[in-house]
Amino acid sequence: MEVDLEQLYVDNSDKVYRFIYLLVRHKETAEDLTQDTFYKAIKNLNHFNNQSSVLTWLLKIARNVTYDHFRRKRIIQFFKWGNENDIDTQNLSPESTAEKNEDLTQLYAALSRLKNDYRDVLILRKVNECSIKETAFILGWTEAKVKTKMSRGFESLRKEFYGKEGFTDGSFKRV
Amino acid sequence: MDPSKEFDELFQEMQHSDRSDHARRNSWLKIQNKVSKKKRHIAPIFISVIMVAVACFLVFTLVNPNANTDNKLATEMAIEDNNKAAVTAVLKSEFTAPNEEFILIQKNLDKKADEIRESLPEGSGGFEIPADSPEWLAYEGLVEETYKPYFMDYMYDHLIPTNIAFSYHYELYHLDEEFQGEMKVSDIQVNKSENELTPKHYDFTAQVEYKNNAGEVSQHGIRGRAILSEEGKMGDFRIRDDGGLREKISEARGY
Numbered sequence: 406m407e408v409d410l411e412q413l414y415v416d417n418s419d420k421v422y423r424f425i426y427l428l429v430r431h432k433e434t435a436e437d438l439t440q441d442t443f444y445k446a447i448k449n450l451n452h453f454n455n456q457s458s459v460l461t462w463l464l465k466i467a468r469n470v471t472y473d474h475f476r477r478k479r480i481i482q483f484f485k486w487g488n489e490n491d492i493d494t495q496n497l498s499p500e501s502t503a504e505k506n507e508d509l510t511q512l513y514a515a516l517s518r519l520k521n522d523y524r525d526v527l528i529l530r531k532v533n534e535c536s537i538k539e540t541a542f543i544l545g546w547t548e549a550k551v552k553t554k555m556s557r558g559f560e561s562l563r564k565e566f567y568g569k570e571g572f573t574d575g576s577f578k579r580v
Numbered sequence: 581m582d583p584s585k586e587f588d589e590l591f592q593e594m595q596h597s598d599r600s601d602h603a604r605r606n607s608w609l610k611i612q613n614k615v616s617k618k619k620r621h622i623a624p625i626f627i628s629v630i631m632v633a634v635a636c637f638l639v640f641t642l643v644n645p646n647a648n649t650d651n652k653l654a655t656e657m658a659i660e661d662n663n664k665a666a667v668t669a670v671l672k673s674e675f676t677a678p679n680e681e682f683i684l685i686q687k688n689l690d691k692k693a694d695e696i697r698e699s700l701p702e703g704s705g706g707f708e709i710p711a712d713s714p715e716w717l718a719y720e721g722l723v724e725e726t727y728k729p730y731f732m733d734y735m736y737d738h739l740i741p742t743n744i745a746f747s748y749h750y751e752l753y754h755l756d757e758e759f760q761g762e763m764k765v766s767d768i769q770v771n772k773s774e775n776e777l778t779p780k781h782y783d784f785t786a787q788v789e790y791k792n793n794a795g796e797v798s799q800h801g802i803r804g805r806a807i808l809s810e811e812g813k814m815g816d817f818r819i820r821d822d823g824g825l826r827e828k829i830s831e832a833r834g835y
Binding site for chain 2: 410411414418419422423426427432436439440443444445447448449452469473475476477508509512513517518519520521531532534555559562563566
């Protein structure tokens with residue numbers, strides 16, 4: 406199989422980087438792990454058997470590379486999301502920009518406090534826009550498990566986003 | 581609004597990457613460099629072989645073979661046996677899996693990390709599993725029990741930070757709980773360097789049988805070198821070639 410490796414990288418590296426970045430929240434580490442992901446992928450390209458799209462396969466590698474990185478460290482350093490360059494706000498009014506920044510920062514923080522399973526499934530489904538089937542492949546789960554975790558993940562996300570006290574009987578209020 | 585779409589607008593914002601062109605390009609260059617590294621090693625390996633051969637020739641022509649007494653020889657042989665035993669013990673540990681104690685400890689560490697993460701206050705800058713927590717102490721205890729007798733203190737201190745300890749066990753310990761492969765090691769050969777300029781060097785080889793969860797079995801020749809700085813204590817331990825074992829495990833993981 407003749408593959409243009411550079412094209413493979415150009416087409417997919419931003420999506421892989423973004424996925425890893427949402428897990429590690431540190432640019433340099435995300436960049437290093439993106440390199441590791443592509444290195445492993447290129448080395449094992451002959452094992453890619455088209456049972457998924459290339460991007461799905463890369464995201465599966467990226468997740469394992471990232472968790473291997475976590476697992477081998479006792480100290481996990483987060484970096485705050487406060488960087489305003491992270492947020493594309495060019496088309497928003499100053500008021501809505503500020504509100505959106507605040508919501509986005511809050512969502513990042515809420516995601517970071519979720520269990521790994523919930524966070525991963527939400528990021529893959531909602532940010533990377535993977536289908537249930539693709540998500541199941543990446544996480545090594547059944548499709549039923551993806552749906553269950555997704556539903557519980559949302560519930561946890563809402564609790565974290567609105568604050569535990571602001572979440573009662575399925576109704577939400579901002580705190 | 582459908583609750584599952586509640587955050588969609590914000591999730592879409594997360595899709596924007598502020599990764600710079602420079603970082604993107606730089607990463608690609610590093611990947612290319614890493615991929616082509618193997619090829620570039622051919623020349624240095626060839627030069628190294630020539631240098632070792634020349635050094636051996638010089639040593640053999642200069643050394644007086646009558647210098648050793650029988651007693652000295654016996655002592656040296658005993659030291660050599662201890663050195664070989666140390667390398668053998670480490671190879672047996674590294675290439676025998678599953679190690680149930682290791683798996684249990686890792687699961688407990690994962691649980692501990694989850695617990696800490698969930699209890700983090702908003703805006704936390706990170707977290708650490710406390711060095712005095714039972715979960716971490718259990719891991720340190722396992723590394724100490726398994727490896728400390730065989731390593732110099734300075735090397736032992738590097739085993740955890742540099743991922744030398746249980747390196748292949750980490751590869752097997754997968755996110756998906758159902759995944760665990762098996763490794764068996766056999767035919768361990770440890771040979772003292774014949775080069776008298778490097779008397780503390782020991783080259784080793786071993787055969788590792790790896791069985792993945794589907795029951796497929798593969799054989800891998802392991803090759804490496806240890807430096808026995810003191811009797812039975814390694815100051816360095818390197819696997820130079822694992823016969824494709826790590827790649828085989830990656831393959832079993834689905835990539």
